[in-house]
Amino acid sequence: MTEIGNLLSKDLKPFAANESIDSVQDFFAEQLFSHFPVLEDDVYIGSIAAEDAETFDTSKIVSDYKYSLEGFFVRDSMFWLDVLEVFAKNHTNVVPVLTDENRYAGYYELTEVTSLFHETPFLKESGGILVVKKDVRDYSMGQIVQIVESNNVKLLGAFISYLDNQFAEITVKVSQGSINELIATFRRYEYEIVSKHEEDDYLNNLRERSEYLDRYLNI
Secondary structure, eight states: OOOGGGGOBOSSOOEETTOBHHHHHHHHHHSOOSEEEEEETTEEEEEEEHHHHHHSOTTSBGGGGGGGOBOOOEETTSOHHHHHHHHHHHTOSEEEEEOTTOOEEEEEEHHHHHHHHHTSHHHHSOOEEEEEEEETTTOOHHHHHHHHHHTTOOEEEEEEEEEOSSEEEEEEEEOSSOOHHHHHHHHHTTOEEOSOOTTOHHHHHHHHHHHHHHHHHTO
């Protein structure tokens, strides 16, 4: 698997604080970036947003709009999942990278970092996917792992795919095999099965009984 450090880019120089807004607008017209980092005396001071730059006076320079810069960044020692979280929280496709000594090291692009996710067993390995749902106060990732492993299948990945004040939905990927027993075990632990599965005997039985009842009532 590719290390995230190998994805560090220095292809494009960051904006200088004394860069003209006119040149910043030209840059964003050519590059499909939502943001780009700004340095002042080689120190990172924030990222300028493409949408903001469109509205700025072209006769001014970046430092005239220092108040609008967004200060997000990641460290070059961070794990790629933590880096993805910074992308998501800041609605950006470029994140500046700083060393532990706060020196600007370059930047990560979202498309490059997400490529790491595509190399994980969650996406690469063949298997089955379930989406389970439970009260947000009652679900447990540890319990989910235990349920999976107790059914002699391997857990390939799990993440919280939806969360609100009432419920949590967890997407689970497991190794290939019969999924019926696993579904039954989740139900015994009072997890609702959100995803649909053709081999789900419980749902098939309910469907057959419903169809039988419909036929009976229509006699």
